[in-house]
Amino acid sequence: MIAKIRATLPVCLxxxxxxxxxxxxxxxxxxxxxxxxxxxxxxxxxxxxxEFENFIHExxxxxxxxxxxxxxxxxxxxxxxxxGYMFDGLTVIGPDDDARNFAFDALIEPxxxxxxxxxxxxxxxxxxxxxxxxxxxxFDREGNNAANWTVxxxxxxxxxxxxxSDSLRRAAVLAMRDAAALIILQMEKATGVSKLAGGALAEPxxxxxxxxxxxxxKPARDEAELDFGVFAIGGIDxx
Amino acid sequence: xNETTPLPPTWPVAVSGLLLICLGGCVTSRVEDARENVTxxxxxxxxxxxxxxxxxxxxxxxKYVTCIEDALGRGSAGLRVIPRQQFVDSLFPWFEPRTxxxxxxxxxxxxxxxxxxxxxxxxxxxxxxxxxxxTETVAQGGSLSCAAGPTGGGCFGxxxxxxxxxxxxxxxxxxxxxxxxTVTADFSGTSFxxxxxxxxxxxxxxxxxxxxxxxxxxxxxxxx
Numbered sequence: 001m002i003a004k005i006r007a008t009l010p011v012c013l014x015x016x017x018x019x020x021x022x023x024x025x026x027x028x029x030x031x032x033x034x035x036x037x038x039x040x041x042x043x044x045x046x047x048x049x050x051e052f053e054n055f056i057h058e059x060x061x062x063x064x065x066x067x068x069x070x071x072x073x074x075x076x077x078x079x080x081x082x083x084g085y086m087f088d089g090l091t092v093i094g095p096d097d098d099a100r101n102f103a104f105d106a107l108i109e110p111x112x113x114x115x116x117x118x119x120x121x122x123x124x125x126x127x128x129x130x131x132x133x134x135x136x137x138x139f140d141r142e143g144n145n146a147a148n149w150t151v152x153x154x155x156x157x158x159x160x161x162x163x164x165s166d167s168l169r170r171a172a173v174l175a176m177r178d179a180a181a182l183i184i185l186q187m188e189k190a191t192g193v194s195k196l197a198g199g200a201l202a203e204p205x206x207x208x209x210x211x212x213x214x215x216x217x218k219p220a221r222d223e224a225e226l227d228f229g230v231f232a233i234g235g236i237d238x239x
Numbered sequence: 240x241n242e243t244t245p246l247p248p249t250w251p252v253a254v255s256g257l258l259l260i261c262l263g264g265c266v267t268s269r270v271e272d273a274r275e276n277v278t279x280x281x282x283x284x285x286x287x288x289x290x291x292x293x294x295x296x297x298x299x300x301x302k303y304v305t306c307i308e309d310a311l312g313r314g315s316a317g318l319r320v321i322p323r324q325q326f327v328d329s330l331f332p333w334f335e336p337r338t339x340x341x342x343x344x345x346x347x348x349x350x351x352x353x354x355x356x357x358x359x360x361x362x363x364x365x366x367x368x369x370x371x372x373x374t375e376t377v378a379q380g381g382s383l384s385c386a387a388g389p390t391g392g393g394c395f396g397x398x399x400x401x402x403x404x405x406x407x408x409x410x411x412x413x414x415x416x417x418x419x420x421t422v423t424a425d426f427s428g429t430s431f432x433x434x435x436x437x438x439x440x441x442x443x444x445x446x447x448x449x450x451x452x453x454x455x456x457x458x459x460x461x462x463x
Binding site: 032033034035036037038125126127154156157158160174177178180181182184185 | 293294298300301302328329330331332333335336337338352353354355358
C-alpha cells in the first residue's frame, strides 16, 4: 500500500504543478443597483453586438501563467440593466435585427475597445486590476451618427486566497460598476443624447439598415470632434 | 552510584509556551486621535465604515474594513454599523470609488442631490468613517529550505519578517457636513519561523492588533 502511494505521489505533484500554470475565471451576471438619478427622457434601442454574447479574454502573464477570463453574457446583461435604469424606454435588439423595424429616438451600440488586467506578479503589489474601455456609438432614428464616446473604467481588488481568481473576478465587477457610474453621470454631458428625443439630427447620410451593424460606416459628423473620453476622480462635477 | 534527577516532563511545554508568548506577541503600537469637532450619538444613529478610493492610491484591505465593522458593532456598547455594501448600493452611483467625495466640502452638494439625504436619514447614518492605509511587509530575512522525498520530508532554517500596519480613520459628521477628526493607528510586529524538521510559526498578528486598537479608539472617539 505504502509503495503504491509512493509511486503515485510524484504523478500527483506533477499534475498539481501543471494545474498551477493556468487559471480560468468565469464572470457571473453583474448586478447594477438602481441609480439615484432622474431618467433621461429618451426612448432608446440597445443593439447588443455578437461579441457581448460570449466575450472571452485570454492572456499569458510573463510567460508563466495563462489566464482566461470568460465574461460570457456579462456585458450584455450589464448594458441592458444599466440603460433600463437610465432611460425612459428601452428596446433591446439583436446584432442582425433591422433597426427600421423598431421605434426609438436613439440607437446605442456598445462595444469593447480594450480589456486588460494585471496580476500581483506584474504590478509587484498585492492587487489584481482590470481596465476596460467601452465605446458607445449613438445614432439617431434616421441612422445618423450622433456621438462616439469612449468610457475607460478601472477596478482593483487585493489578492485573497492562493490563486486569486476571486480577486480578479471582483476587480472585473468593480471595473464594470466604475463604467456604470461614469456612464450614468456623464452620458448626457458627453453625448447630448436627450436632444435626440426631439427628432433626427439631419437627413440620413447612410443606409439605416446597415447602421451600427458595420463598424466602418462613415459618420454624419467629424469623428474626431465626437470621439472623446471623460475621466474624473473624487466626486464628479456635473455642472 | 550516581543518580541523575530526571527533569520534570512538563519543561518542554513550559519553554515552548514561554517562547510563544515572547516571540509570538512582539507587536508594538501607537494609537492617537485628533479631534476637530464635538461628537456623540443619539438613539438610532449609525456609522458606516468605508475604504478611501483606490483611484487615489489607497490600498486598505477589504478584510480590515470588515474587521473594524465587526469590532465596532460587537459588545453591549457596540455601535450600530451599516454594512458598507448596503450603503454604497443604496446610494449608487454616489459612493463608488470614482465618485465618492474626497473632502467634506463636497458633502453638502452631494446631500442636495435627489433622494440622497432621504436615504441617509432612512438608514440613520450619522458618521462616515473613511479608512486609509494598509499592512505591508517592511523587512524580512533568514533562510528556510524544505525537502520532500519518498521516505519523508522536512524543513531546516530560520526566517523572519516584519509587518507594519499604518491606518488612519477620518470621521465625517453628516449632521453638520463637517470633519469630526481623525484616529491613527501605527502597529509593527515581527514574526519568526524556526524550523528543525518541523516548522514552528511564531506569528505576530499585526493587522488584527491594529484592527482592535483602532476600533477601540474609534468607538471612544465617536461616543466621546
